[in-house]
Amino acid sequence: MEVAGEASRRLIRAILRGKLNMYAWAGKILHVDLEKKKIWKEDLSQKQAFEFVGGRGVNARLLWDLIKKPGIDSFSSDNVLIFGTGTLTGTTAPSSGRTTITCKGALTNLYLKTNMGGHWGAEVKYAGYDHVVFYHRSAKPVYLWINDDQVELRDAKHLWGMNVRETDQAIKSDNGEPDAKVACIGPAGENLVRFASVMNSVYHAAGRGGAGAVMGSKNLKAIGAKGSGELKLADPDKFNELALAARVDLSKDPEGMKLYKTGTAGGMEVINELGAFPSYNFKIGKVEDAYPLSGECLVEQGYLDRRVGCFSCTISCHRYCSVKSGPFAGAASGGPEYETAASLGSGTGIFDTGAVIKGGELCNLLGLDTISTGVTIQWAMESYERGVLGKEDTDGIELNFGNPYALIQTIENIGYRKGKLGDLLAEGTMRASRKVGKDSWKWAIHNSKGLEQSDVETRSAKGYALAFAVNPRGPDHLHTEVLAEFGGTPTRLALVKKITGDEKWANSHLTEYRAELIRYHEDVYAVTDSLGFCAFSSTAAYAVNPKNMAEMFTAATGMRVDEQEMTLAGRRIVTLEKCFNIREGIDRKYDDLPWRLMNEPASPATAGKVFMNSREELDGMLDRYYALHQWDGKTSWPYKKTLVKVGLKDVANELGKMNRLPK
């Protein structure tokens, strides 16, 4: 079965003849040259939109085309920063308001896609743009103001140094548009902290990989947007019917309901009971009491002020919490999410709800990725306790596990690169451990690509281990979620059976069929991101699936695709992302896991069992994964015929010229 099937070839021919109207997409790409202060608009190529769906997919294609020269530094003026809204963003499709940012990442110097919820994407689409691309670097701080057709670069001198909340407010009042939406960086991005996030609608982060630092390196403070336009769909009645059915399905899904009630941090105690709660820098998997960090605690102990929804979301897993008493009274912020509570809480041995909310607030205001921030501080705490870092290195901070004041002070120091410690940690664990030396790399939780791992226990979840290893941006759960491998619900079991032939493979301790499970979810995840859906709707809850995504895509755009073609578009995107990294010179050895997760089990042993990842196991899964993709097992590079088959012939040619096709 060829990827570009006859139906889609016919469609592409129709597109090329200019026979199809543009629906669902706003239809324009906004280009901004920050150095020359030039702004121009370009029609979104309908062929490209069809092949790469939108959002993350089209972003990947743009990045491939715009950065031709491998090896440029992520902070160099040649890096481009691409914002891409989802194809269905701005419609009634459930949980479809997400935006993808793509560039070379500041931590890895490799492919980075980072995704955010909030309301910014929909606003930009209503203003008339699907993608916004930034080139080069401005000599002075600027921000971009988009008000429908009127787009201009404005002086951001007065905004430089402001935190995220202040920046958001200043741009709204400067322009007299209280209902504008702002995506911006905080001081961390300005100070080129390598894991600075881009924030939008104040508390919604594109956190991972340092897109905020890349934005800071371009002297771009923010993008404010106000859109009064409209989106037209090919068949709005059919679309609304499909969207409403998906909304209702999603609202009935047990995972979706859990996310609404207790948020992403709900069910933390269960994870802890399973011995899969990363604590004390991934040394410990089960702690005495995980309750203070859980979503249940936020609800029951009165921290939760309200449940918050991203654009058009039925789940509304986001929270707004505040601390009413104790040493951190007054702290109030969006979140905390599971990852924040785990990286700033259990990871640092701080089981104090107030401290975690305060830490989360600081990260949000400074514009820091809470995962990398927490994991980097954990590394420093372990280094301090092992005597690798002394008080002279920490600017006098008692950097022990469990010290909330050290955590708060260190977060602030990182955001402003203050002092010796702040400046060291702002580089992330890979660079910091290289600088400090000794054995500190062994407890630095990043893999060869250089990104800090998210707080997921991979030693007892082999599917996640594989997914983390092959993720082009580094080890985290946001390239592929594979909750199905845990089984537990009828939907997950049915899916595992569909992919592997038997429900018994719904067992995260097994390595068999992990590659098959991963590849299915990887395709789905890519389409999910590209359409603007939230991964929770399609890979945590399964109410949004390839079938209804294909139907909604068809009704929205008027381009008829089926389930199979939809997932194949996902594979095209995943393959192109892989190819970007190959052009940068990476191969199979970069698809690995942090040293600790390969060599040291988490204690205590759960039910007498010790869980570990091993080289043999990982290699076995990788072999199968590359084989399934029809990529070469030795280098992990796709064969020419594979690339042609997924519709990336020009990519194959380019890699061929560079000698980056397997023999």
Added chain:
Amino acid sequence: MAQRALFLDLETCTGCRACMVACSATKENLFSMNKSRIWVPKKEGICLGVPIICEQCDPAPCMVVCPMKAISRHARTGSVVVDRDKCIACKECVWACPFGAINVQGGVAVKCDLCDGEPACAEVCIPGAIKYLDLERPYMQKKWKSLERRVDALSALFSGGS
């Protein structure tokens, strides 16, 4: 038949604005914040959204001020409706409305007409912040309470700060 009304709950609203898109999709066949009859102004710094829609007041100030007698009450749904043919877009009703729930688009006043008894906003609101319920006494008290809270929140919203 018992008359029904929309009940909006500030505490349950997540500020997702699905109601706004659903409204424009239903009434205008396109997707836009500007073409919606329901409005969710937000204070993003505290993640607060306040859903605002025509309360179908009785007596209705918009109906009283309309110089063309273009605004009347729908017999079956009890909604306050605008006669497009009579409307001259003078905006008297826009000024008279205490909630900002009417505006003029394309030369005619537009407002919520309860989608002729099947409001799309309530249909898409999964958390249940917008419900279409029978107008019975206990509900009426609830409705006024909810309105009071939303009006308070709204004035706080515009009093400055992030």
